[in-house]
Amino acid sequence: MAVERRTLRNYSMLGERGAFFTSLTERAKDIENLALLTADLGVLSGLSRFMREYPDKFYNIGIAEQNMIGIAAGMTKTGLNVFATTYANFITMRSFEQIRMNLGYMKFPVKIVGSGAGLVMSMSGNSHYSFEDISIMRAIPNLTIVAPADAFEAVKVLDAAINFDAPMYIRLTGKLNTPMVYKDDYDFKIGKAVVLREGTDVAIFSVGTLTANALKAASLLESNGISAAVINMHTIKPLDTEILDKYFSAVKIVVTVEEHSTIGGLGGAVAEYKADKKSAPPQIFIGLPDMYGKAAEYEFLLDRYGLTAEKICAKIIQNLRG
DSSP, X not given: OOOOHHHHHXXXXXXXXXXXXXXXXXXXXXXXXXXXXESSOTTTTTOHHHHHHOGGGEEEOOSOHHHHHHHHHHHHHTTOEEEEEEEXXXXXXXXXXXXXXXXXXXXXXXXXXXXXXXTTTGGGOTTTOBSSHHHHHHTSTTXXXXXXXXXXXXXXXXXXXXXXXXXXXXXXXXXXXXXXSOSSOOOOBTTBOEEEEOOSSEEEEEOGGGHHHHHHHHHHHHHTTOOEEEEEOOEEESOOHHHHHHHHTTOSEEEEEEEEESSSSHHHHHHHHHTTOSXXXXXXXXXXXXXXXXXXXXXXXXXXTTOSHHHHHHHHHHHHHO
């Protein structure tokens, strides 16, 4: 299906959160059993239009994230197609036990949408940063975890999630004017990674909006005589192990790039799978360190923690030639 370039630009301007919920609003008229829940963050989550146009499908549970997950699970039991959303740190950390029992254990197919994941909450500080959420959610059986690479892919994730009959955590990163990773339509499948660029020396596995930086880093590496593949691992659980096996046998070094702690995130998932392989290349973990930093502007934080294209490139060169 062709997608107009103007549509892609509009999604980019809205960012992942805006594109996701604008698209959900547009699709709501065709989803008779839809229910959208939030924990007192309707306006801040970009749900104003949804609230106005579909008040009978919108539920503000208040500042009660744990209750929201319980209510969402009960609603799915009655046959509703439920999305529950708030900031990523609140929905995963405050509600862990409820997600574990009602979604993981009971397998109720609630779609949890965590917005503002990573460091994008910037000046709000550590209370609002979410760099532990993937590792926390990965530990829950039966929970699928997806993190789109750009705003267009956020819409693709939405379309897949609408008909997905299992619990899911959708992790939205980045801010407004998200860089476009995709310029054309493509086949999105949960659990199936997307090769964005081929390469023979390095395989960069990325997740979330840092995928744009990974692509830029690959171009910088090429100018330094290093051939780098870039693979969008939009689904962290279940991992696309077929694509991992392909590149484990083809490259000199594996790199994971994520706006998440290097403990337990994409890097940890890849390393766990790689651990029992008799022959696999070494791995570079590029992500957030095991520490709490200070509040700062988003771009400053990405640079400080080595998540810009230039610093990703430099770290790979250092490891290859060091």
